Amino acid sequence: MLILFDVDGTLIRTHGRAGRALAGAIQDVFGVDVPLDGYRLSGKTDPQIVVELMATCGWGREQVAPRLRELLDRYLVRLERELPPELVSVLPGVPEVLSHLGGRKDVRLGLLTGNVEKGASLKLERAGLAHHFGIGAYGSDEEDRNLLVPVARARAAARWGDRFEGHRTIVVGDAEADVRCARAGGARAVAVATGGTSIEALADLGPDALLASLADPATLPALLEGQPGGSEHRQRAAEPDRER
């Protein structure tokens, strides 16, 4: 199976530094001071965050889009400088879970994140986790997170010769948007309440599994449930329309 992890709030925390680097890049390129207070970054792609923040200051997409690439390059320069490794915290249970899954022949690990690819790499390198992931789908591929499961599957097919159709793909994330993008791609959704979204709000979306953190003893059973011969097939037989 293909297990795709979100980055921020799921694997690591950057204590507001990445958001500030993005706001700083907006200031550098557009000279606009965007308000981060009260704005939720959770589950959104980097390009989406820029477009939404600029909209709060009265700038339309057509004004922002032509300089988006330049802005995201500027963000990466700032992130490199403004995110020291000691401010990248690895969330509980993450190293153990990734090491275990990485040792299994029946599991492939990837990323599904709103971060632009180089931003995700930089954060995960600083966290010492980058080596675990063979492929990724990123905010630099699509502004709409709901389009990222097919991107990840295409990369998995190119790398490992398998698209991991249906519930053989699992999306693990901390935000409502992670659950929704799993659904949009016909993948299983495993929600983990270590980000900015409460466990109750995640439960309301009815993810296939819900964990307090990746240190929860239920983590590996929740992730590995969809294996051939596992209970997934019984669930799917009982609830045939659950994938959509």
Ligand SMILES: [Mg+2]
């Ligand atoms: Mg997240």
